[in-house]
Amino acid sequence: MDKGEEIEKINREINQCKRCPLYQSKINYVPGEGDPSSEIMFIGEAPGREEDKQGRPFVGNAGKYLTETIEKILEIKREDIFITNVLKCRPPNNRDPKEEEIEACSIWLIRQIETIKPRIIVTLGRHSSKFIFSYFGLEFTNIMNERGKIRKVRKWDKDVYIIPTLHPAAVLYHQNWRELFEKDFNTIRSVIEGKYKNKRTSILDYFNEDKESN
Numbered sequence: 001m002d003k004g005e006e007i008e009k010i011n012r013e014i015n016q017c018k019r020c021p022l023y024q025s026k027i028n029y030v031p032g033e034g035d036p037s038s039e040i041m042f043i044g045e046a047p048g049r050e051e052d053k054q055g056r057p058f059v060g061n062a063g064k065y066l067t068e069t070i071e072k073i074l075e076i077k078r079e080d081i082f083i084t085n086v087l088k089c090r091p092p093n094n095r096d097p098k099e100e101e102i103e104a105c106s107i108w109l110i111r112q113i114e115t116i117k118p119r120i121i122v123t124l125g126r127h128s129s130k131f132i133f134s135y136f137g138l139e140f141t142n143i144m145n146e147r148g149k150i151r152k153v154r155k156w157d158k159d160v161y162i163i164p165t166l167h168p169a170a171v172l173y174h175q176n177w178r179e180l181f182e183k184d185f186n187t188i189r190s191v192i193e194g195k196y197k198n199k200r201t202s203i204l205d206y207f208n209e210d211k212e213s214n
């Protein structure tokens with residue numbers, strides 16, 4: 001099965017999910033969308049009102065702002081990346097996801113990640129950052145401390161870059177965070193373009209880097 005078929009299969013399963021009570025209050029499941037063969041995956045928190053209505057991630061105000069920022073700073077089309085959320089159903093009144101909902105729903109996100117095997121994972125906000133850090137064995141402090149810092153992990157026999165940033169809805173609320181958000185997107189761009197140079201972490205890295213530059 002290729003990645004597209006596997007993602008379709010996961011979508012069909014999500015669309016029948018009853019693993020937590022949120023399926024009862026939702027209008028639509030919001031599995032995620034985009035290019036399953038993309039090397040970039042964006043992960044938000046949970047669908048909001050508009051997402052719930054349309055069954056698509058990031059299509060409300062925060063989504064429009066996210067889409068604009070992707071197109072303006074990364075200069076790529078939204079449909080060329082894969083966008084999803086930790087939760088696939090809207091929590092009533094957009095309240096924070098509960099731990100047990102994240103736990104119940106996480107099998108879907110994990111299957112999506114393990115299918116797509118992205119080279120770059122951008123986490124939007126604290127909930128998705130915390131979840132992804134834990135999945136990749138990283139310690140999470142808080143979003144203001146972690147945002148904009150590139151974490152490199154070894155997975156699927158390749159280097160995978162995890163870049164947390166702020167949640168676009170929070171940025172719309174705190175207009176003075178726009179600058180930080182855009183700065184983080186420039187960081188994401190440098191990783192996409194392969195311009196990001198790893199920080200040296202051990203004496204072996206010095207040796208290898210010297211060899212590379214010779």
Ligand code: URA
Pocket residue numbers: 044045046047048051056057058059060062063085169
């Ligand atoms: N906020 C999210 O975290 N995800 C969406 O899809 C929309 C708003």
